[in-house]
Amino acid sequence: MITCINDALYPGTGQAVVRLLRRLGVDIEFPEGQTCCSQPMVNTGYLDEAVPLVRNFVEVFGGFDAVVTPSGSCVGCVRHQHSLVARRSGDALLAAAVADTSPKVYELSEFLLDVLGVVDVGAYYPHRVSYHPTCHSLRMLGVGDRPRRLLEAVRGLTLVDLPCAEECCGFGGTFAVKNADTSIAMGTDKVRHIRESGAEVVVAGDNSCLTHIGGLMSRQRAGVRAVHLAEILASTSERVGAP
Structure with a gap:
């Protein structure tokens, strides 16, 4: 998941994630149907307007073993706020899909250490x-x-x-x-x-x-x-x- 700001302004960050994970032997897919995680709407109180974005998120990312994104704020929204949006919508199927998908979403450093068990990723940066x-x-x-x-x-x-x-x-x-x-x-x-x-x-x-x-x-x-x-x-x- 590249996130909105990276897609629009910092595509190099998303490309870096792909290069890094492929170097570590991870099979990467980039679903083109992904959109905003809904964080801007949720954080400003527009929970009803966030429902279509949460629904799209679980449809696009629901079938993967893990969803990795270079953004702690977006992961925080998915793991802690998507359930709030789903419950408010009254859609039991959406709530179940969120409960299944959200725990599989990782911030990059979490995925590297907690899932892959890697600390030294083979990087070199002399600064x-x-x-x-x-x-x-x-x-x-x-x-x-x-x-x-x-x-x-x-x-x-x-x-x-x-x-x-x-x-x-x-x-x-x-x-x-x-x-x-x-x-x-x-x-x-x-x-x-x-x-x-x-x-x-x-x-x-x-x-x-x-x-x-x-x-x-x-x-x-x-x-x-x-x-x-x-x-x-x-x-x-x-x-x-x-x-």
């Missing part, structure tokens, strides 16, 4: 990197230190600590639109901490957060690049994903 744990992956999914463990196993990579790492970057989906000033202030704090870390690259598991952080860093001419975790893990040469 100083700081890791930003996104809110949904940290608090809703509880991915814990899985991304850090994967990064620590990347050859050539120096993982530096990010001050106040668990603080929100301020994106928060529609929060950034409805509360722009607060969002920018939070993001500015995050960028200051990233610069303090001395990292060349900041990495996270959600491109939505990286869009917010990367935009602020660009305006500040911080000289730090925002890169998705999948792209680093898929990298096997100095040129791929280099700042």
